[in-house]
Amino acid sequence: MTKHSKQIRKEFIEGLSRISHFWGYPKGVGAVFAVLYLAPNPLSLDELVQHSGLTKGAVSTNVRWLARMGLVRRVTRLGDRKDYYAAETDFYKSIRAILGERQNREFDQAIQSVRETLEKLQAAKGSMDEAERKFLLERVQALQDFFDAIDSLSRAAARLDNLGVNTIQNILKILK
Amino acid sequence: MTKHSKQIRKEFIEGLSRISHFWGYPKGVGAVFAVLYLAPNPLSLDELVQHSGLTKGAVSTNVRWLARMGLVRRVTRLGDRKDYYAAETDFYKSIRAILGERQNREFDQAIQSVRETLEKLQAAKGSMDEAERKFLLERVQALQDFFDAIDSLSRAAARLDNLGVNTIQNILKILK
DNA sequence: TAGTATGTTTAGTAAATACTAAACAAAATA
DNA sequence: TATTTTGTTTAGTATTTACTAAACATACTA
Structure with missing residues (x-):
């Protein structure tokens, strides 16, 4: 991942955080969604922690909220007891x-x-x-x-x- | 205004406060709107203070917010420099x-x-x-x-x- | 069973928010 | 111009909220 790509991602994450905040939701919710939305594959909780900069607890709460709202899918893989999460790309x-x-x-x-x-x-x-x-x-x-x-x-x-x-x-x- | 009527009004005000809060707005916004909505005539700032239990500053802020959102109309009367406010009853x-x-x-x-x-x-x-x-x-x-x-x-x-x-x-x- | 990997919950904290009280501004009247 | 009436703004505070760090729970692996 190039430096330039990292920068663009970072700005996008901040942008969705702002939007999330505008709609009256925690910024973390927007940040976690942004990370997932820019990921080609489902991400684990730990990967979300890395990319969002939040702690495990916060990510856990936010991602569950997103899943409950149907904005994120929980993906479980056979023989792997990690949970993975993917952004719902069909907003409708x-x-x-x-x-x-x-x-x-x-x-x-x-x-x-x-x-x-x-x-x-x-x-x-x-x-x-x-x-x-x-x-x-x-x-x-x-x-x-x-x-x-x-x-x-x-x-x-x-x-x-x-x-x-x-x-x-x-x-x-x-x-x- | 009978005791019973006062009680019903109070509960209605609390109800709209809760709804306001649910939608992510200050409770005071809901309270002020509720007071105006149950009033047959436009009310002055001081009357709003009385009926809502908030202070002048808070009512001033909340009612201006409501006016900006088009949920409340500001009414000015000739020869009276008080401002009066009335709830918009056409929600659409x-x-x-x-x-x-x-x-x-x-x-x-x-x-x-x-x-x-x-x-x-x-x-x-x-x-x-x-x-x-x-x-x-x-x-x-x-x-x-x-x-x-x-x-x-x-x-x-x-x-x-x-x-x-x-x-x-x-x-x-x-x-x- | 002990140890390890994972996710959730909790206790405490930092930040944001909406309020109060009081100072201030503006404008009408005396 | 001084006084009174009205509305807004500000400084400080209480409350709420979302976060961190760490303890905990659960289930898999050796």
């Missing part, structure tokens, strides 16, 4: 995985609190000023509807098994 | 505003680093192993293409002036 596949991950219980749980407010308002008939209740009901209901629309959109996208450039282009036609 | 409008905000220079800047890597790779003909260069070019180009697709999608959505439930339903049909 990753998006589907992320959307489909109802592992996002945390998201649902957050949304749930709005639904609870709505239910409490519905049950509050009589125990609070009726005009106020009407107003609050309307507002909270609108927010709920919005979340539902977003939710059904992401569910539909997640179900889709050929989400890709072509689909995007179709959507672009609608948005014309 | 907000989404358009957020997408349209090329104030998101920060995002573009982050993406820019990938483009730079691409350019450097193109310029590196001769100064690094050609097979390696070919491989890296291909990978980085694919990432760039993906970002471009996302970008054109968001630009299209931002240009749209009737993004709403109906549009979402049209998209859902495509995703069928």
